[in-house]
Amino acid sequence: xSHLSLIASLKEIVGxxxxxxxxxxxxxxxxxxREGHGPALAVVKPxxxxxxxxxxxxxxxxxxxxxxxxANTGLTGGSTPTENCDRSTVIINTNRITDIHVLPRQxxxxxxxGASLFSLEKALAPFGRVPHSVIGSSxxxxxxxxxxxxxxxxxxxxxxxxxxxLALYAQINADGTVSLVNNLDIELGTKPEQILTNLQNKNYxxxxxxxxxxxxxxxxxxDWVRKTDQDTPARFNADPRRxxxxxxxxxxLAVFAVRVDTFAKNELEHTFYLGTNSSSALQAVRKILLxxxxxxxVYAEYLHRDMFELADxxxxxxxxxxxxxxxxxxxxxxxxxxxxxxVCQKLPLLPRNSVDKLVYRLSxxxxxxxxxxxxxxxxxxxxxxxxxxxxxxxxxxxALIEKVQKVHNVALFECTEKETKSAYLLRFAAAGxxxxxxxxxxxQVEDILALDIALKRNDTNWFEKLPSHITNKLISKLYYGxxxxxxxxxxxxxxxxxxxxxxxTALLELLEQRGAEYPAEHNVGHHYHAKPALADNYRNxxxxxxxxxxxxxxxxxRDYEE
Numbered sequence: 001x002s003h004l005s006l007i008a009s010l011k012e013i014v015g016x017x018x019x020x021x022x023x024x025x026x027x028x029x030x031x032x033x034r035e036g037h038g039p040a041l042a043v044v045k046p047x048x049x050x051x052x053x054x055x056x057x058x059x060x061x062x063x064x065x066x067x068x069x070x071a072n073t074g075l076t077g078g079s080t081p082t083e084n085c086d087r088s089t090v091i092i093n094t095n096r097i098t099d100i101h102v103l104p105r106q107x108x109x110x111x112x113x114g115a116s117l118f119s120l121e122k123a124l125a126p127f128g129r130v131p132h133s134v135i136g137s138s139x140x141x142x143x144x145x146x147x148x149x150x151x152x153x154x155x156x157x158x159x160x161x162x163x164x165x166l167a168l169y170a171q172i173n174a175d176g177t178v179s180l181v182n183n184l185d186i187e188l189g190t191k192p193e194q195i196l197t198n199l200q201n202k203n204y205x206x207x208x209x210x211x212x213x214x215x216x217x218x219x220x221x222x223d224w225v226r227k228t229d230q231d232t233p234a235r236f237n238a239d240p241r242r243x244x245x246x247x248x249x250x251x252x253l254a255v256f257a258v259r260v261d262t263f264a265k266n267e268l269e270h271t272f273y274l275g276t277n278s279s280s281a282l283q284a285v286r287k288i289l290l291x292x293x294x295x296x297x298v299y300a301e302y303l304h305r306d307m308f309e310l311a312d313x314x315x316x317x318x319x320x321x322x323x324x325x326x327x328x329x330x331x332x333x334x335x336x337x338x339x340x341x342x343v344c345q346k347l348p349l350l351p352r353n354s355v356d357k358l359v360y361r362l363s364x365x366x367x368x369x370x371x372x373x374x375x376x377x378x379x380x381x382x383x384x385x386x387x388x389x390x391x392x393x394x395x396x397x398x399a400l401i402e403k404v405q406k407v408h409n410v411a412l413f414e415c416t417e418k419e420t421k422s423a424y425l426l427r428f429a430a431a432g433x434x435x436x437x438x439x440x441x442x443x444q445v446e447d448i449l450a451l452d453i454a455l456k457r458n459d460t461n462w463f464e465k466l467p468s469h470i471t472n473k474l475i476s477k478l479y480y481g482x483x484x485x486x487x488x489x490x491x492x493x494x495x496x497x498x499x500x501x502x503x504x505t506a507l508l509e510l511l512e513q514r515g516a517e518y519p520a521e522h523n524v525g526h527h528y529h530a531k532p533a534l535a536d537n538y539r540n541x542x543x544x545x546x547x548x549x550x551x552x553x554x555x556x557x558r559d560y561e562e
Contacts, residue, residue, distance in 0.1 A: 001062040003041060003088060009058045010044050010090075018045040018096075027342040028335065029072060029080070029091050034435055034450065036077020036526055040067075041088040047096045049112065049196040049256050053180070055092055056170055056254050060178055063558075065089040065549045068251050070114050070143035071331065075450065076525025078150070078250060078551050085549055085556045092254075094143075101202055102127065103209065103259075108216055110184065110259050111144035112200070118327060120144060129262040132162050132217060141331030148258045151237050151248045153521030157296050157484050159263070160221025160242075161235050161521065165214035166259035167246035168199065174543040183245065184259050185210040199257060217261035218242060225457070225485055226290045233454035234485050236517035237524065238534040245541075250523055251548035252541040268391030269298060271420040273374065274401075274412045275381030279463035281408035282383050286484055288400050297397070299388040301427045302483040306476060307491075308378045308426065312370050314436040315429025317363040322425060353439040360440050370426055371419050381411065383463075385483055386423045430480045434491035445475060445493050447500035450527075453511055454520035455486040462486065470506055473498040487520040529553035 001009075010019045020026050020043040029043045041064060046052040059066045065087050069079045072093075081089040094113035100123045101110040107129065109120065118141060120131045133147060133154035146152070147162040154162075168184050180192040187208040188195040198204060225234045235242075242248060246255045276282055282302075289297060303311075321333055340355045351357065368375070377384060389397045404410055415423060438448040455462055466477065474492055481488035492507065494500045511518055524530045530538065530552025538552065539545075539560060550556035 003062075006058060006062040006064065006090075007042060010042060010055060013054045013058065014044055014046050014051050018047070019043075020045070024342060026091070028338040029069060029093055031338065032075075032077045032080045032525075033073045033334070034075045034077075036074070036080035036082070038081030038083050038085075039089065040081050040091050043091045043093055045093050045096050049097060049200045050193060052092065052094060052097065052113070052254070052256065053170065053192055053196055057178055059090050059092070060172055060176065060546060063087060066254070066547050067091045068113070068254050068547065069093045070095055070146050071116060071141045073142045074146070074150070074525060075452075075522045076519065076527035078523055078525030078548065079146070082526055082550045082556065086558060087549075094145075099200070099202075100144075105206065106209065107262055108259055109262055110186075110199070110257055112257050113143065113145045113255060115144050116141050116331075117144055117147065118331075124262055127262075128265050130265045131262060132156070132159050132260065141334075144260065145246075145255050145258055148247055148260065149249050149251060149253075149255060150523040151235075151239070151242055151521065153235055153482065153485070153487060155299050155301055155482055157225065157298065157300055157482075158222045160218035160225070161239075162260070163218040163242050163244070163247045164216045164258050164260045165244055165247070166212065166216050167255060168195070168257040169246050169249075170254040170256065172542055172544055172546045176544060180256075181245075183214075184257060185212040185214060186259075196256065216259055222296060226296075228287055228290050228457050230457045231515065232456060233487075233517045233520070234457055235487065236454040236520050237522075238517065238531050240533055243534070243537050248537070249541055250538065250551055252538045254547065266298065266390050269388050270391065270394045270397075271386065271388045271415040271423070272397070272401075272412045273377060273415050273419070273423060274385040274387060274410060275377045276383050276408065276410045277381055278408060279383060280460070281404065281410050282385060282483070283460050283462060284404045284408050285385065285401060285410060288404055289397070290484055292400055293393065294396060295390050295393040297387055297389045297393070297484065299386065299424075300482065300484040301386040301424070302479070302481050302488070303384045303386070303427060303430065304479040305378055305382040305384070307430050307433070307478040307480045308384065310437060310476070310478060311426050311430040311433040312368055312375070313433075314360070314440070315426065315433040316366065316369060317359050317436075318429040318432060319369045319425045320363060320366060322428075323369065352442060356436060356439040360436065369422065371422050373413065374419060374423060374426070377411075377413075386427060388420070427480065430478075431489065434478050434493060438493060444496055446496045446498050447494045449492040449494060449500060449504050449507065451490045451492070451507060451511075452519040452522040453488050453490060454517045455488065456515050457486060459486065459514065459516075462488075464490065464510075466507075466510070470503060473503050524552040526551060526553075
């Protein structure tokens with residue numbers, strides 16, 4: 001089928017308005033949230049599951065590469081096209097298919113492919129339930145299905161990676177045919193058209209929902225993370241324990257729906273702010289909380305002093321936006337910003353990154369949004385931990401930390417409600433602060449290397465100490481992460497003129513020596529090489545290499561030819 005014939009077929013399926021082909025119209029979908037950029041023949045926006053199925057069929061018949069995309073919030077380029085492929089690429093964007101079905105009896109939900117975590121939070125509120133993730137990805141409009149497909153982690157200590165064994169997906173077989181697999185354990189019919197239409201219209205009854213032994217979350221994680229003597233990480237993207245069909249598929253299946261667990265909302269929470277200048281002291285806190293606490297903490301978010309300062313400055317626009325307009329505006333803000341970036345890049349008189357520079361200058365008209373007590377703590381202590389516990393764990397947690405204080409210098413205070421909100425806003429803003437710094441100061445920064453790592457559970461030397469031959473090539477190294485899970489986000493600002501690829505290789509070699517796994521929760525995308533077991537999983541799911549070709553540094557050619 002020619003490209004013109006394919007475009008005509010796609011317009012018949014979804015309507016001409018929802019088939020984008022111009023460079024300007026497709027630009028926001030072809031560029032990743034943090035990285036990733038490539039060409040696309042078209043962006044197709046189906047309104048129903050059946051349209052999504054028919055679109056996929058047309059693309060497979062035409063022999064093009066297909067990328068399944070929802071919110072396009074991936075951080076490693078895994079939801080955008082890539083260069084130098086042997087076939088054209090079509091992006092199927094599912095942001096018009098946003099239904100969420102709440103299953104109160106099962107304490108679960110069914111999410112269609114474009115449904116966001118933010119929408120799920122609102123849908124569950126009347127039931128006193130919350131999703132797998134309620135910080136970070138929920139704020140930027142990330143999709144529920146995308147989280148499952150990428151084993152996304154999160155800040156909640158007890159939850160582990162997004163995971164389910166209950167999903168509805170299409171698989172492209174070795175002979176080029178497409179099969180629809182219904183593992184939702186809900187009776188929806190036998191033919192694809194029946195299954196998809198019945199699910200879309202919620203045309204099923206309580207009796208159609210089967211009693212199932214399949215897991216809809218990582219139910220073992222709360223015990224798994226406590227095993228601080230184990231020489232493997234608690235969670236990472238290539239963990240074979242949590243690679244199951246849609247879970248961890250990284251777009252190598254076309255997922256139509258997932259069925260996932262929900263969780264009881266805590267009636268009361270307390271937040272402590274810890275500070276120390278000793279990495280071993282914070283490690284002692286981690287060890288005693290994981291091994292001795294009857295109830296695991298809700299959050300345990302780490303910030304290094306340098307990251308705190310950068311986020312307070314270069315993340316101020318994000319903090320101001322959320323504080324004044326709410327998290328629901330973040331996806332819209334980023335979409336508008338992407339569109340403005342596309343326009344400004346074509347205007348030769350405007351400086352590079354002009355939109356980012358304007359936003360930054362506007363944010364500097366406002367004072368720091370971080371409460372004074374947090375800033376004073378940052379001046380005194382290089383290591384800080386935002387620790388939130390359930391209501392009944394308040395005194396037991398203090399008692400455990402007091403035991404650590406008898407041996408180590410660890411200070412803490414209990415946050416007010418305002419301080420709690422501000423601390424977590426700052427932690428959220430940290431995720432984009434280094435990127436913003438690099439854009440504003442591009443004349444000084446060669447590149448930003450954003451690594452996402454999982455340390456072994458028994459690694460006591462968690463705070464990285466780099467040799468001088470690496471630090472001499474860096475402007476700054478920035479650390480933050482999910483401390484009890486030993487999952488860290490480490491951003492490195494490389495000096496102008498240095499070989500960033502060589503620096504990245506050196507950093508990854510050091511991580512290999514420590515027995516760390518990477519990526520921990522952002523998935524390989526086009527940022528990391530897939531290790532053999534993960535690459536084998538991708539080949540088994542997508543033997544023709546039609547879906548998301550090239551991820552993990554794998555072949556971009558049909559059938560994985562080299």
